[in-house]
Amino acid sequence: MSTTLLIDDIGELTTHDESLAPETGGRLRDAAVIVEGDRIAWVGPAADAPAADERFDAAGRALLPGWVDSHTHMVFGGDRTAEFEARMAGQSYAAGGINVTVQATRAASDAQLGANLERLVSEARRGGTTTLETKTGYGLDVENEVRSARIAAEHADAVTFLGAHLVPAGADPAEYLDLVCGPMLDAVAPLVSAVDVFCETGAFDGAASARVLEAAAAKGLATRVHGNQLEHGPGARLAVEHGALSVDHLAFLDDADVEALAGSWSGGRRGTVATVLPACDLSTRMPLAPARRLVDSGAVVAIASNCNPGTSYTNSMNFCVATAVLQMRLTVQEAVRAATLGGAIALGMHEDGWTSPSGKVHGAVGVIRPGACADLQLLDAPSVTHLAYRPGMPLTAAVWRGGKRVV
Numbered sequence: 001m002s003t004t005l006l007i008d009d010i011g012e013l014t015t016h017d018e019s020l021a022p023e024t025g026g027r028l029r030d031a032a033v034i035v036e037g038d039r040i041a042w043v044g045p046a047a048d049a050p051a052a053d054e055r056f057d058a059a060g061r062a063l064l065p066g067w068v069d070s071h072t073h074m075v076f077g078g079d080r081t082a083e084f085e086a087r088m089a090g091q092s093y094a095a096g097g098i099n100v101t102v103q104a105t106r107a108a109s110d111a112q113l114g115a116n117l118e119r120l121v122s123e124a125r126r127g128g129t130t131t132l133e134t135k136t137g138y139g140l141d142v143e144n145e146v147r148s149a150r151i152a153a154e155h156a157d158a159v160t161f162l163g164a165h166l167v168p169a170g171a172d173p174a175e176y177l178d179l180v181c182g183p184m185l186d187a188v189a190p191l192v193s194a195v196d197v198f199c200e201t202g203a204f205d206g207a208a209s210a211r212v213l214e215a216a217a218a219k220g221l222a223t224r225v226h227g228n229q230l231e232h233g234p235g236a237r238l239a240v241e242h243g244a245l246s247v248d249h250l251a252f253l254d255d256a257d258v259e260a261l262a263g264s265w266s267g268g269r270r271g272t273v274a275t276v277l278p279a280c281d282l283s284t285r286m287p288l289a290p291a292r293r294l295v296d297s298g299a300v301v302a303i304a305s306n307c308n309p310g311t312s313y314t315n316s317m318n319f320c321v322a323t324a325v326l327q328m329r330l331t332v333q334e335a336v337r338a339a340t341l342g343g344a345i346a347l348g349m350h351e352d353g354w355t356s357p358s359g360k361v362h363g364a365v366g367v368i369r370p371g372a373c374a375d376l377q378l379l380d381a382p383s384v385t386h387l388a389y390r391p392g393m394p395l396t397a398a399v400w401r402g403g404k405r406v407v
């Protein structure tokens, strides 16, 4: 038997489980949670809580699922301070800056890349992130993409292959696409759970992106798309057509894109999550993705950090949630849901029984209910509303990951 932990005197508990509190969409007052091993064993009113081996007094504060950051690029060398400074001085962003990081990543040792990733993951954990995805995509040759995936798998909860990030400097586009869809994918496939493509002018067009998605599907891998970031393009519709888990960025969407994203979930089907990246939109001074419109249309929305050295050098999900509320006009409840359950759906981890690459079977993440993974964060505030009401404040009071206290 595992030790049981009772977390009680929870002032506000966000579960996303409507069966626990139908009128409030799963939000309970004066609640308690019991953790057993790495799972949640019991959820309900504090007054009804059964006894446990240990007790943590939440002292009236807000408990919610740990953040699920479904989109980061944290395996890289160097940084791009100078490019950021130039952009803030008025230069616009184009996809080519990625090549600067590719050079620095290839030049870095395994130990340097691992230490940098470990530092960033540790930052994310301290900010309440209990599940995070990270991508390759700064190697862009077989050796460096495999190396990036291997290092990513040591620290991240999900690894995505992004060989189709950019055609590396000096390479022929057609030959590089053959490499990505052939030998590079073959070499990296055992280390990753999904394949991503940057579908954008200056990176990969619709036809090239479709080829990457088809090659991934032929290997039995899930897919994602970076799309509609810098201008309107085919990314969002391509993602839906290919059954991608998510399409991410989405600053430039027309009505047909929004309808396709919302419609992808109709009839109980598994659809494509619309992932917005508010910190990236701010950091590039681009228009914000229309998160309000996406939620209103019925699309399933996720919020992620897109932590990377070029366009979004933050993994603070508190900041992303605050921005989604203050700038993208989501309610706090919608933003919190998108940054927890939304991310989990984008990663295919929202139902009990998903399996990690090591073969371990996990409970659902992004929700708090019996059987789910015990990934929890406690805010130093009585309500999740304070995430946007007190932006920038250090509100993370405690974090449990797989039932273990990590902050």
Ligand SMILES: [Zn+2]
Pocket: 071, 072, 073, 226, 306
């Ligand atoms: Zn990205």
